[in-house]
Amino acid sequence: MSEQKMSWRQSLLSYRHPRVIAMLFFGFSAGLPYLLVFSTLSAWLRDEGVSRTTIGFFSWVGILFSIKVFWAPVIDSKAIPWLTRSLGQRRSWMLVAQVGIAASLVSMAMIEPTSNIETFARLAVLVAFCSATQDICIDAYRIEAVQPELQASMAATYIFGYRLAMLVAGAGAFYIADWASWGMAYLTMAGFMVVGVITTFVVSEPEVVRATEADPLQSLVIRWADYVPHIPWILPRHRVAWFLGAVVTPFVEFFKRNGWYALTILLFISVFRISDITMGVMANPFYLDMGYQKKEIASVAKIFGFFMTIAGSFLGGVLVARFGLFRPLVIGSVMVALTNLIFAWMAGQPHDIALLATVISADNLAGGISNVVFIAYLSSLTNTSYTATQYALFSSIMTLPGKFIGGFSGIMVDANGYEWFFVYASVLGIPAIGLAIYLMWRERVGLRGVPQTT
Numbered sequence: 001m002s003e004q005k006m007s008w009r010q011s012l013l014s015y016r017h018p019r020v021i022a023m024l025f026f027g028f029s030a031g032l033p034y035l036l037v038f039s040t041l042s043a044w045l046r047d048e049g050v051s052r053t054t055i056g057f058f059s060w061v062g063i064l065f066s067i068k069v070f071w072a073p074v075i076d077s078k079a080i081p082w083l084t085r086s087l088g089q090r091r092s093w094m095l096v097a098q099v100g101i102a103a104s105l106v107s108m109a110m111i112e113p114t115s116n117i118e119t120f121a122r123l124a125v126l127v128a129f130c131s132a133t134q135d136i137c138i139d140a141y142r143i144e145a146v147q148p149e150l151q152a153s154m155a156a157t158y159i160f161g162y163r164l165a166m167l168v169a170g171a172g173a174f175y176i177a178d179w180a181s182w183g184m185a186y187l188t189m190a191g192f193m194v195v196g197v198i199t200t201f202v203v204s205e206p207e208v209v210r211a212t213e214a215d216p217l218q219s220l221v222i223r224w225a226d227y228v229p230h231i232p233w234i235l236p237r238h239r240v241a242w243f244l245g246a247v248v249t250p251f252v253e254f255f256k257r258n259g260w261y262a263l264t265i266l267l268f269i270s271v272f273r274i275s276d277i278t279m280g281v282m283a284n285p286f287y288l289d290m291g292y293q294k295k296e297i298a299s300v301a302k303i304f305g306f307f308m309t310i311a312g313s314f315l316g317g318v319l320v321a322r323f324g325l326f327r328p329l330v331i332g333s334v335m336v337a338l339t340n341l342i343f344a345w346m347a348g349q350p351h352d353i354a355l356l357a358t359v360i361s362a363d364n365l366a367g368g369i370s371n372v373v374f375i376a377y378l379s380s381l382t383n384t385s386y387t388a389t390q391y392a393l394f395s396s397i398m399t400l401p402g403k404f405i406g407g408f409s410g411i412m413v414d415a416n417g418y419e420w421f422f423v424y425a426s427v428l429g430i431p432a433i434g435l436a437i438y439l440m441w442r443e444r445v446g447l448r449g450v451p452q453t454t
């Protein structure tokens with residue numbers, strides 16, 4: 001995994017590339033549904049009087065983002081009749097996912113959560129499933145659409161669009177809920193999905209040579225099908241061969257390319273975001289329980305925080321372009337852990353808008369830097385012959401531990417209070433710091449993954 005470094009002028013001019021610009025709109029489409037099944041949904045449920053323990057369990061809806069690797073091979077290899085011929089592999093699946101998100105949000109807006117909690121949960125799961133599917137397609141498009149040296153710019157623009165959508169789905173939803181109702185807020189958010197639909201029709205499909213059965217590695221793996229027992233109509237050889245080629249080969253290729261070092265990479269990916277994901281589950285309930293009004297949360301935590309996130313994303317993109325990946329990875333991991341300690345201090349302070357703005361500024365600046373650097377790092381790990389499946393593996397591993405641990409966040413807050421919860425979330429970031437330093441050291445001394453010969 002070699003680092004691509006650019007001059008200051010080249011890094012700035014890269015933002016003029018048409019496909020870099022398109023990532024702004026794809027980022028918006030990807031970011032819009034995320035909060036609607038995460039922190040905005042938590043605020044809606046809390047506002048309706050749902051217990052914090054139940055809200056914590058609702059965060060497990062987001063686990064679908066962490067297991068999307070299970071259906072990514074289908075998106076990588078299977079065509080949608082007629083639609084794929086017209087739009088291509090990536091865009092056809094994007095369109096189906098975007099329509100599914102919009103329809104599910106409309107359905108959520110039409111029911112009352114407390115008296116229909118099970119149906120409401122199922123619809124939230126459907127939104128998450130369609131959103132995760134869209135993420136698979138957009139991530140693959142982002143990596144395949146441009147050359148490696150533009151990946152940091154693609155990631156920064158994607159984060160900008162993503163955070164803009166989070167502003168809309170966060171502050172925008174809060175304003176609409178305060179003015180009208182939560183149902184109207186979710187109905188409006190469904191309408192904003194048209195941004196992704198239009199972009200899907202406007203952009204062109206990336207030209208990528210995908211692995212086929214003629215590829216030496218894939219051909220070797222598919223031969224294993226001869227040694228698998230076959231059951232006619234249930235487990236015929238061609239289905240076994242497809243599974244080996246589409247599902248197994250991407251993982252074999254990753255481990256073949258990196259050797260045993262692949263395990264260290266996967267461990268680092270799994271712990272990098274545990275701290276901020278765990279903290280994020282209780283962020284909005286924390287603001288509400290601290291006495292802040294929905295308008296105050298929308299104005300400070302969402303709008304003001306948005307601009308700090310954009311500043312952090314831009315800074316993260318510049319750091320990657322100028323210094324490579326590993327030094328910014330260390331900086332980002334340290335900043336995320338430290339900002340959670342600031343939240344712990346804030347929990348013991350009285351209601352103060354200036355204090356809220358200060359803490360939110362630090363948190364979003366750290367998040368902006370760490371997210372754009374981490375996306376660029378994950379993109380550098382993929383082989384474009386298996387983009388969707390490999391990136392889905394990385395992004396699934398990235399979020400699964402945090403989502404699982406975050407499900408118990410409400411229980412911990414109820415038992416120990418917010419102060420100790422945020423300290424706990426900060427401590428969860430220590431392994432990421434240690435591994436980031438180790439990866440940086442290996443890169444400096446030239447100890448990368450050692451490919452094995454066939």
